[in-house]
Amino acid sequence: MIIELLGFVAPPDKHTDLYMALFSSLGPTRVMPGCVGCRLYHEADTSTHYLESRWATVDDLIHHIRSDAYKRLLLLMELGATAPSIEFFTVSEVRGLDFIKAARQGQVSAPS
Numbered sequence: 350m351i352i353e354l355l356g357f358v359a360p361p362d363k364h365t366d367l368y369m370a371l372f373s374s375l376g377p378t379r380v381m382p383g384c385v386g387c388r389l390y391h392e393a394d395t396s397t398h399y400l401e402s403r404w405a406t407v408d409d410l411i412h413h414i415r416s417d418a419y420k421r422l423l424l425l426m427e428l429g430a431t432a433p434s435i436e437f438f439t440v441s442e443v444r445g446l447d448f449i450k451a452a453r454q455g456q457v458s459a460p461s
Contacts, residue, residue, distance in 0.1 A: 350385060350403055350404065350405060350439075350440040350443065351403070351404045351406070351407055351409075351410045351437060351438065351439055351440070352401065352402070352403050352404075352437070352438040352440060353401065353402045353403075353404070353410065353435075353436070353437050354399060354400075354401050354434075354435075354436045354437075354438070355399065355400045355401075355422075355426070355433055355434070355435050356397055356398070356399050356433055356434035356435075357371070357397065357398045357399075357400075357425070357426065357428075357429045357433050358395070358396055358397050358429050358430045358431045358433075359396040359397075359398060359428075359429065359430060360396075360428075360429070360430040361396065363428060364396050367398060367425065367428055367429070368389075368391065368398055370425050371389050371398055371400055371422075371425060372389055374400070374418060374421065374422055374425075375387050375388070375389060377418040378402055378413070378418060381409070381412070381413050381416065381418070382409060382412065383404050383405040383406055383408070383409020383410070383412070383413075384402060384403070384404060384405075384409070384413070385403040385404060385405055386401075386402070386403045387400075387401070387402040387403070388400075388401050389401075396430070400422075410437070
């Protein structure tokens, strides 16, 4: 799985407009092949919005990056007060409560 995390600092006068434009990008992203999930959130004490999307494969992510929807997203990035932060995380394993249980029972040790 690949996680894409985009961070945008909205200018004060464009905070709501940028949020709504980013919100409108969620639907088209969610229906793209290989999209595992997509969400938008922001920091409560700043004007920073985050758009996170999760992709089944690198090929799915590349297809998304080459799409018209992503082109519109790139244009929105230019409206930010500062340069956006863009990060891609390659995830080799996803665990949930089983990991917490194992860690609390001492069955998992911290990496050295």
